[in-house]
Amino acid sequence: MERRIDFSHQRHMLCGGCDHRFVVGLDWIDRWEQGGEKCLGCDLTGEHEDAPRVTVDPDDPALDDGRVAQFFWYHTSTQPDWPSRAFDPASGFTPEMRMRMGGVERVAAWAARQRAKALHVGTYEAAVHNMLRRMHDQADDGCQFYLYRVHLKPSVVVRKGWLIDPSDFVGDVVLGEFCPPGTDVARYLNYHEDPGGLSLALGRGAIDKVQQIAIPLSDAWDRDWARESVAALENASEALVPATGGLGRFMPPCSPRADLSRDLGRGLAADLPINLQSQLVSAVAFGEGADPVRWAKQASCLLSLIVDPSPVLVMLDQQERREV
Numbered sequence: 001m002e003r004r005i006d007f008s009h010q011r012h013m014l015c016g017g018c019d020h021r022f023v024v025g026l027d028w029i030d031r032w033e034q035g036g037e038k039c040l041g042c043d044l045t046g047e048h049e050d051a052p053r054v055t056v057d058p059d060d061p062a063l064d065d066g067r068v069a070q071f072f073w074y075h076t077s078t079q080p081d082w083p084s085r086a087f088d089p090a091s092g093f094t095p096e097m098r099m100r101m102g103g104v105e106r107v108a109a110w111a112a113r114q115r116a117k118a119l120h121v122g123t124y125e126a127a128v129h130n131m132l133r134r135m136h137d138q139a140d141d142g143c144q145f146y147l148y149r150v151h152l153k154p155s156v157v158v159r160k161g162w163l164i165d166p167s168d169f170v171g172d173v174v175l176g177e178f179c180p181p182g183t184d185v186a187r188y189l190n191y192h193e194d195p196g197g198l199s200l201a202l203g204r205g206a207i208d209k210v211q212q213i214a215i216p217l218s219d220a221w222d223r224d225w226a227r228e229s230v231a232a233l234e235n236a237s238e239a240l241v242p243a244t245g246g247l248g249r250f251m252p253p254c255s256p257r258a259d260l261s262r263d264l265g266r267g268l269a270a271d272l273p274i275n276l277q278s279q280l281v282s283a284v285a286f287g288e289g290a291d292p293v294r295w296a297k298q299a300s301c302l303l304s305l306i307v308d309p310s311p312v313l314v315m316l317d318q319q320e321r322r323e324v
């Protein structure tokens with residue numbers, strides 16, 4: 001069952017100082033993170049350790065144990081066969097890397113720990129947000145991403161209540177810490193991706209089937225915006241110009257074309273919810289020498305994942321449900 005997709009819905013806050021609960025928009029949270037807002041109950045500001053934090057919406061339907069397995073859950077990955085049974089996290093290691101890690105047995109033990117980690121699925125919004133963050137961090141820049149719609153086994157046992165966002169801890173979380181014996185799935189509150197939303201930590205065994213598409217879709221783009229952007233970019237010089245100004249000497253040289261692409265990216269992101277704007281801008285960063293047509297199309301396709309998810313959902317509906 002699909003839930004309503006809305007990247008800009010209101011968020012619930014809970015103050016650790018005065019226990020006041022209140023509901024705010026993403027713009028309020030953005031100002032609060034920058035010290036520009038106070039708790040509506042007790043005036044605590046964001047830097048205080050008991051300051052209000054986003055919390056779960058008490059009416060979130062995913063709090064209903066019986067409905068967790070009925071909902072569609074999402075995951076984005078650069079792995080084309082997630083969640084692969086044959087996943088070998090050490091497959092890309094060279095003999096030198098294996099030596100440096102302490103030899104064959106050490107590598108095998110490390111790989112076993114990696115495989116024991118929990119899988120994560122969440123709302124559509126959280127999955128898209130996660131992909132943008134990974135593009136923003138550059139580690140996966142230029143990789144093909146896949147969106148997975150995850151169908152859970154109807155028999156899964158859901159751990160009572162919910163846990164705190166594991167990204168607040170150092171390192172990854174081992175499945176057994178999330179899902180004690182007798183449980184298959186644990187809910188946790190997201191602080192960063194779809195803040196306030198509930199994601200799930202689970203093992204492969206909790207997943208019944210997945211549907212998969214490559215994202216962004218290759219034909220969901222704004223042709224008018226792309227045509228105008230390409231014309232402007234082709235008019236801008238590709239020649240590198242040394243940066244000027246006080247900090248300029250620390251910046252790499254940049255072409256007027258790349259400069260313009262940043263402005264176009266900012267314009268594209270301007271109407272998005274505030275917590276996605278800078279991530280979209282850096283996800284669509286223009287590499288010097290890139291093809292303007294390819295760039296404009298890719299940027300517009302990425303935006304459409306957020307502003308109009310319906311073609312994505314239609315495309316997913318058409319995909320076969322693969323057993324994992």
Ligand SMILES: [Zn+2]
Binds near residue numbers: 018040042052
């Ligand atoms: Zn308060």
